[in-house]
Amino acid sequence: MNRQRGSAEEPSLAELARRLLAVDTCGWAPEIVTALSDALGWARGGTADRPVLVTGRSLGDARLRPVGSYEKRYADGESYVELAVPVATPAPDAPAQAAAFRAAREELTSALGRPSVMGSHGDMGPFYDSGPLWGAPFVRWRGSPDILELRAGKTGPELVRQPTGPAENWFWRQGHGEEHALSGFFGSNRDPANAGLGFPGGWRARSWETVSRSLGDFLGALPAEAVALGVGFGMMPFYGRTGEGAPLLFDVTCGDRLSIGCFAPDGVDAASLGWGTVAEHAATASVWRDDDPVWRVDVGGPGEPKGRALAEMLVATARAAGVSEPAGLTVGGEAEYVDGYHVTYYGLGLPTG
Structure with a gap:
């Protein structure tokens, strides 16, 4: 069952996106937890290695991803590399998941304009995370110092705010040429926000x-x-x-x-x-x-x-x-x-x- 957004108690997806973009992330330093919780009216929770922000929303809590062993080499002094907020919980089948993602994408596009980047993470998401089996589409509003991304999560679409540097550094450094170094596909348009966007080298199948x-x-x-x-x-x-x-x-x-x-x-x-x-x-x-x-x-x-x-x-x-x-x-x-x-x-x- 797909729980609906936009009740009297919960902001619409568009409003949630605007609020996320308005927060000063403090350079994704430790202070980000306080900055986010205070600005969004959410409470701190979870553990040191699995921190969350308790949103009180019917769709669940927001996950903070700390810099760990997989993320450290791509981060530049940041303590966290993303905040992921669930925005829908559709049935697990591919048609329902795709429809929920499309509805969220359309709402965000109406509010924020056309995404500057779109594609699929394939079977290997940022920082080697695995994606859902039905597909791993994403759209991205690239900015500096942060990115806002709508991503296919394991149980439904997620709205993700992340520092631009680590996300793009990870992507760039996967262009080392070994088989399956990168998966999915990546598309960018002529949006001025894409100025300076780098593209990794690809790889070639050997068999x-x-x-x-x-x-x-x-x-x-x-x-x-x-x-x-x-x-x-x-x-x-x-x-x-x-x-x-x-x-x-x-x-x-x-x-x-x-x-x-x-x-x-x-x-x-x-x-x-x-x-x-x-x-x-x-x-x-x-x-x-x-x-x-x-x-x-x-x-x-x-x-x-x-x-x-x-x-x-x-x-x-x-x-x-x-x-x-x-x-x-x-x-x-x-x-x-x-x-x-x-x-x-x-x-x-x-x-x-």
């Missing part, structure tokens, strides 16, 4: 097993994350570099449902690899014409795609088409532009061009 895992994670969560973020991946082409060039192999399209088209070259038995036609996947008729591409699948909305099985089908098709190594499977540059954001697909581990 087809790695591609199957990374592509499976991406595809499995994509419909839920697209719904939550309110964006559509209108054309995300994958090209396959072979001895005869780099033809288009796949077209990934995702809004509230995920559809994938396959441009199998002559000699590849697409049907035996699991591809169907419009007759078998009627929902794809609204995405492509009846005969272009001939081969396609519709794999459903939030929570429905079987990501690993899909990824293995794409990998098998690419290899049958003559792509000999993971570096030969390329994400088209068209995929980098999503609803006004320039997006980098860090979690795929595939080249873009």
